[in-house]
Amino acid sequence: MEGRLGPGIYLTTHKAARWVAEHRGNGEIWCVFEIEVDLGHEKVLDGEQDDERGTWRDEGFQSCRTTHPTWHNVTPEPFPEWCVCNPANCKIVGMVQSGHIVRPGLVQNFEKKLTIVRR
Structure with a gap:
């Protein structure tokens, strides 16, 4: 995904x-x-501050943190955001949901990774 801190x-x-x-x-x-x-x-x-080109990666950093400005009609205040270069540094440990979400082909194994099975 690309955003205010570049891809990650x-x-x-x-x-x-x-x-x-x-x-x-x-x-x-x-x-x-x-x-x-x-x-x-x-x-x-x-x-x-933002860094849409992700120049922080070239400086040897593995992650970057900033404050995201308030999103009109979405967030009532600014909030912290992080961007991580390597997906291997992220492990899904849980999920919170509201409402009925259809998840065909989704296998939940929070001991390791969340796996999406493509059929």
């Missing part, structure tokens, strides 16, 4: 993830994955 795996707090998930799920149907992550050597940007 984007993470935030549980509270902010729920705001976004509820917005995208029309407030009724949503899910948030709980992730255990090794941030490695982390760059911290001041305030609401």
Whole structure:
């Protein structure tokens, strides 16, 4: 995924993830994955700075943290966000959901990784 910090795996707090998930799920149907992550050597940007080109990677960092500005009609306040270069540094350890979500081909094994079986 590409965003304010360039390509990578984007993470935030549980509270902010729920705001976004509820917005995208029309407030009724949503899910948030709980992730255990090794941030490695982390760059911290001041305030609401961004780095869409992801130049922090070239500086030897494995992750970057900044403050995401408030999203109009989505979040009531700014929130922290992280971008991690290597997906192998992220492990899904749980999932919280609201509403009935159809998950065909989804195998939940939180001891290792979440696996999506393509059929």
